[in-house]
Amino acid sequence: MSLDTPIAELVEFISAAQFAYHTDAQLGELSYDNKIHQHQKLNGPVYMSKKKRKFYDNEMRKLQKQRKYLEKQPMDHDNEIVHLPNPMVGFGVPNQPSPVLFQRRIPDEAEGRPYFYFENVALAPKGVWHTMSRFLYYIDPEFVDSKFFCAAARKRGYIHNLPIENRSQLLPTPPSTIHEALPHTKQYWPSWDKRMQLNCILTCIGSAKLTDRIKKAVEKSGDEPLPGVKKYVIQQCKKWNLIWVGKNKVAPLEPHEMEMLMGFPPNHTRGGGISRTEQYTVLGNAFQVDTVAYHLSVLKRMFPDGISVLSLFSGIGGAEVALHRLGIPLRNVVSVEISETCRKILQSWWDETNQQGKLIHFHDIRMVTAHELEKCMSTFGGFDLIIGGSPCNNLAGGNRSTRNGLEGSKSCLFFEYYRIIELVRSMMRHR
Known part of the structure; x- marks a missing residue:
């Protein structure tokens, strides 16, 4: 041994x-x-x-x-609240005034390779971000809204030990407004719908019954809907990200439109041969690629010959797509993802983009042991980056029934992310 x-x-x-x-x-x-x-x-x-x-x-x-x-330490004390910035620009985003200068401290035990990057919903219950920060070396979260990178909002927090200087955007930059992203809707857009950007991409869509009710309510009001009708329609359009696709007619986003807004290549989620419902689910749980790539862009200078990645809760491969689009060769990727659908999508993308590196799949993060990681690391010499976002099922504001923080049956898997980071960093320190 x-x-x-x-x-x-x-x-x-x-x-x-x-x-x-x-x-x-x-x-x-x-x-x-x-x-x-x-x-x-x-x-x-x-x-x-x-x-x-x-x-x-x-x-x-x-x-x-x-x-x-x-x-x-108390786990979720009411006073242990991480206050979200306004605007939500983290340590800086493109084309926006820089936040007030501050001293960002990375503890000695958290510095350097393997770099790690953790994402979850910004609007979590009280104390959750304080707890996650405490377990991840007391590093301050970086809260960013993806509306500064694309035409849809997505409020997320990131805890990482990456440098924050000399970041760069993916090129070409994506559309920043609804009409730039979805130009075919402009001719049908009523003047009283003032939305310039969409809300956060969800895992489900508005029903056909809802869109039919909206159509009938607008038609019944004539050329200029009553204030109450306008208010109702706008509320539902914001909630479900409905867009105007015909006269008085709204519809949910199509999967290919969601892919574009999230920064994925066309037909990315069709690679697994899955249903539309599954497409909506996996896209709603994914990274916003342009946002994540902005943070990861600092790795391009560090690893010009390629990078070895431990991708936890990989989903449909948002991190892998971001690194690929940055021009960082993927030498080795160990992907941990419990969804067979997501594994198929990632594998399909890997094959279609002719990746030259090695992709290794693990199904369940709870079953990833020191022995299995050691076998991988002995092959390619350790990991350069550990990336992922644990399930937010029990953290997201839309969950009113089981929004019980890190004690939830899904969100407690954050502690598996912590376990793996401690495991890998310990193993690499003593190689």
Whole structure:
């Protein structure tokens, strides 16, 4: 057994114990003791010299100290609120005044390779961003609205250790207004609908019954709808991102229109041979490629010969598309994604774009172990970037029934993201 592998396993065991109360009941995870027992049953006991044992014991004490400190902190105290900036421009966006200068501090233990980049919804319940920041080395989140990059809003927070100087946009820059992005709608757009941009792309669309009700309400009002009708129509159009496609007729966005707004190539989600409903779902959960590429653009100078990526919660490959469009060769990508539909879409894009690197699929982040990561890293020498966004099902404002923060059955998978980062960084420190 190599020197680093047991340390990595210790990280894994500690993380499992630390977050057992989040996942045991919901996901059926093994307990800390059972994980150790199972590991020894499969691999045998770990024999080592006194020198190695001392080394491991020191590492264990460091990790336990960190765990105990974090466990003493209140998880979601009402006062632990991260205030969102207005405008939501993070550490700077193109063609906008720069935010007030500040000192961004990256702790020593979080500096350098592997770089990491984490995304989730900005409008999360109280305390969530404070908690996620605390686990990710107390790095301040960068809150950005994608309306500064495309014709649709998308308020997201990003915790990362990437440099923030000398960023650059993808070219050509995407359309920034509805009429630039969807010129065929302009002839039908009523003067009283003042929208210039769309709201956040959702995972579902307005029903045919709703669009029919809107059509009848507008037609019944004549040439100039009554104020109450206008208000109702605008509210529904904003909520469901409805666009004008005929006289008095609105419709949801088509999948190819959503792909364009999200920065994906045409027909990206048709590569998996999936239904329209599935297309809407996967696009609503995806990265906005232009926004993410702006943050990742600093990697182009660092890795001109290509990059090795650990892509967690890969979805339909927004990170991979962003890196590809930046001109950064994808030498190795280890993709972790539970949805078979998303895996098919990513694989199809990989094949169609003739990627020369290696794409490795894992299905479930909870099943990604130190042993499996070590096998990958021994092949290509470690990861340069760990990227992903854990599920926001229990964080998003549209979820009124199970919006219970990081204790939710889906959103608690953030702690798996944390586990993997700690695991990989520990393994790479001791290679």
